[in-house]
Amino acid sequence: MTQSETLFEQAQKYIPGGVNSPVRAFRGVGGTPLFFKRAEGAYLYDEDDRRYIDYIGSWGPMIVGHSNPSIKEALHRQIDLGVGYGAPTAIETDMARKVCELVPSIDMVRMVNSGTEATMSAIRLARGYTGRDKIVKFEGCYHGHVDSLLVKAGSGALTLGEPNSPGVPASLAEHTLTLSYNDIDGVRDTFATMGDQIAAIIVEPVAGNMNCIPPVPGFLECLREVCDASGTVLIFDEVMTGFRVALGGAQAHYGVTPDLTALGKVIGGGLPVGAFGGKRAIMEYISPLGPVYQAGTLSGNPLAMVAGLTSLNLISEPGFHDDLSRKAETLQKGLKAAADKAGVPLAVQGAGGMFGFFFTDAEQVTTFDQVMACDVERFGTFFQGMLKEGVYLAPSAFEASFVSAALSDDDIAHTLQAAERVFATL
Ligand SMILES: NCC(=O)CCC(=O)O
Numbered sequence: 001m002t003q004s005e006t007l008f009e010q011a012q013k014y015i016p017g018g019v020n021s022p023v024r025a026f027r028g029v030g031g032t033p034l035f036f037k038r039a040e041g042a043y044l045y046d047e048d049d050r051r052y053i054d055y056i057g058s059w060g061p062m063i064v065g066h067s068n069p070s071i072k073e074a075l076h077r078q079i080d081l082g083v084g085y086g087a088p089t090a091i092e093t094d095m096a097r098k099v100c101e102l103v104p105s106i107d108m109v110r111m112v113n114s115g116t117e118a119t120m121s122a123i124r125l126a127r128g129y130t131g132r133d134k135i136v137k138f139e140g141c142y143h144g145h146v147d148s149l150l151v152k153a154g155s156g157a158l159t160l161g162e163p164n165s166p167g168v169p170a171s172l173a174e175h176t177l178t179l180s181y182n183d184i185d186g187v188r189d190t191f192a193t194m195g196d197q198i199a200a201i202i203v204e205p206v207a208g209n210m211n212c213i214p215p216v217p218g219f220l221e222c223l224r225e226v227c228d229a230s231g232t233v234l235i236f237d238e239v240m241t242g243f244r245v246a247l248g249g250a251q252a253h254y255g256v257t258p259d260l261t262a263l264g265k266v267i268g269g270g271l272p273v274g275a276f277g278g279k280r281a282i283m284e285y286i287s288p289l290g291p292v293y294q295a296g297t298l299s300g301n302p303l304a305m306v307a308g309l310t311s312l313n314l315i316s317e318p319g320f321h322d323d324l325s326r327k328a329e330t331l332q333k334g335l336k337a338a339a340d341k342a343g344v345p346l347a348v349q350g351a352g353g354m355f356g357f358f359f360t361d362a363e364q365v366t367t368f369d370q371v372m373a374c375d376v377e378r379f380g381t382f383f384q385g386m387l388k389e390g391v392y393l394a395p396s397a398f399e400a401s402f403v404s405a406a407l408s409d410d411d412i413a414h415t416l417q418a419a420e421r422v423f424a425t426l
Helices: 003-014 069-081 090-102 115-130 155-159 184-197 219-230 250-254 302-315 320-342 368-372 376-388 409-425
Strands: 036-040 043-046 051-054 108-112 134-138 176-179 198-203 233-237 260-263 274-278 347-351 354-358
Touching: 051 409, 069 302, 090 108, 090 274, 090 302, 108 115, 115 134, 115 198, 115 233, 115 260, 115 274, 134 184, 176 184, 184 198, 184 219, 198 219, 219 233, 302 320, 320 347, 320 354, 320 409, 376 409
Parallel strands: 134 176, 134 198, 198 233, 233 260
Antiparallel strands: 036 043, 043 051, 108 274, 260 274, 347 354
């Protein structure tokens, strides 16, 4: 028995499913989740002392690689000064200023502790601001485990076969209208009949919780247009894409400006942080300025702020995202070439520093239905093969994978050679 197997057995006695977040459980890909004890640069080390090239990066935050010396130094300095005061600090303003500079659609920002809190608060704010209850989300998009957003959700909810979670009252879910991602006509039809009742559209500008689906040309533009016409708040959930698809996020990459943005992952540099921000007139509706309530014991925690701000400073270096995108593109091209060589039908796609691949005959995957038609079993076999080769990809056919700046050209070459060997066995 491996150490991971032993530890997983023990964990299951005390933790539901042995994990603190369901997609870690390796459901649908077989085998036992790996237990890690150390991470450095592009690598994870498991409890059996095996090294893996990491394409998850703690599900996104580790964009500069693990155990970055500058982040560690900033954390050590802050630990000596106290780990939290529950009161304002200068670093919170430094962080807010940085976020507003990097994402020009954000005039004001409020820090929270997770992406879930960010989307939940943004939805409440949009409802309070517009005085409307209905919201629009897209099938297969996941915005954290917020009640009214766990409707036809992606990520672990989809992986485990429960995209509509029990426990969400029907009376709450009925305010959530779910449309098809990339379906421009569907959006126009819905807004033509009930646009004036809809508080917000929330969307992943690149859908990363049903694998990796970029928006088709015109989709995000259409969302902006219908929101403008009906007084609806457009919320981009950039928890995954923020600071990753481009320094200014997917909104900079695709040139479409939301009213509110939800952030997480990279903004915390590996610590638990989320944020939501946007237009001043809307943000002024949040308490204590406005009537919409939102709060948090640990919000703006100084350890989280120094880790996050250091991370944002590191990724602001000129050329950072060009290099990140080049790495992701080399991987995508290489994976496609390796699959072609083995005669395995594969579609590979990505945006900036995120990517995904689909076992399908289709050239391109743009819809939820196409995602669902892909060969999930084959994905599991490939995933396990890559794991044996020391490559740690997202353990679900419904999640994007991520690259970090710590990944070397040799790591990518090793990954592609491994992929060639594993494709040959499928
Ligand atoms: N799509 C998955 C994630 O973003 C990570 C959070 C989780 O464990 O659900």
